[in-house]
Amino acid sequence: MYLIFYDAVMDDVMDREMMTKIFLKKVNSMVLCTGLCFSSFTYAADTVGTWKTIDDKSGFARAKVKISEESDGTFSGKIIEVFPIPQQSAEHIPEKCLRCTGELKNKPIIGLNVIKNFKLNPKKTSEYIGGSVVDPISGNIYKGKIRLSRNQNRITLRGYVGTSILGRSQTWIRSE
Incomplete structure (x- = not known):
C-alpha cells in the first residue's frame, strides 16, 4: 500500500x-x-537623423540631409545644408533646382525633399525600398534603395532606373 x-x-x-x-x-x-x-x-x-552625403564621383561631402519618418510610416529626407566642393567658391553652389521638372522646378535646394516614400523592407530590417531619389544637380529622379550599416553610422543609397543593377550608389555618414 x-x-x-x-x-x-x-x-x-x-x-x-x-x-x-x-x-x-x-x-x-x-x-x-x-x-x-x-x-x-x-x-x-535608426535611419532617422541627419546624414552627410558623400558624392560618389568626387568623394567630397556635398550636403546634409535630415531623414524623418512620415505619419504614413514612410521615410523622407530634406537637404538642410549644402557644402562647396574644395577649391570652389560658394558661388558655384546652386540655390535652386534649375534642372528639376514638375513641382520641384526652381525649388530652393535647402529644404528640397531629395528622398521620399521609402518603406522598411519586411524581409530585411536594415533596408528601405520603394522610394525615389532626386539628384538636385541633374534634376533626374530615380528609384531607390537604402541600406543601413551594421554599426548604424553609414547608409548606402542606391539610385537606379528600372533595375538596381543599372544605377549608382552613394555612402552617407551619420552627422551629429
Whole structure:
C-alpha cells in the first residue's frame, strides 16, 4: 500500500516538474521573440537623423540631409545644408533646382525633399525600398534603395532606373 501511495506521489511530483519545465521553455521563447521584435524596430528606426552625403564621383561631402519618418510610416529626407566642393567658391553652389521638372522646378535646394516614400523592407530590417531619389544637380529622379550599416553610422543609397543593377550608389555618414 505504501508503495502505491509513493508511486502516485512521485508521478504527481514528476508531472509538476515536467509542466514547470515546459512552462519555463515557453516563457523563455516568448521573451526571446519579444526581444528580437523590439530590437528589429530599434534597428530600423535608426535611419532617422541627419546624414552627410558623400558624392560618389568626387568623394567630397556635398550636403546634409535630415531623414524623418512620415505619419504614413514612410521615410523622407530634406537637404538642410549644402557644402562647396574644395577649391570652389560658394558661388558655384546652386540655390535652386534649375534642372528639376514638375513641382520641384526652381525649388530652393535647402529644404528640397531629395528622398521620399521609402518603406522598411519586411524581409530585411536594415533596408528601405520603394522610394525615389532626386539628384538636385541633374534634376533626374530615380528609384531607390537604402541600406543601413551594421554599426548604424553609414547608409548606402542606391539610385537606379528600372533595375538596381543599372544605377549608382552613394555612402552617407551619420552627422551629429
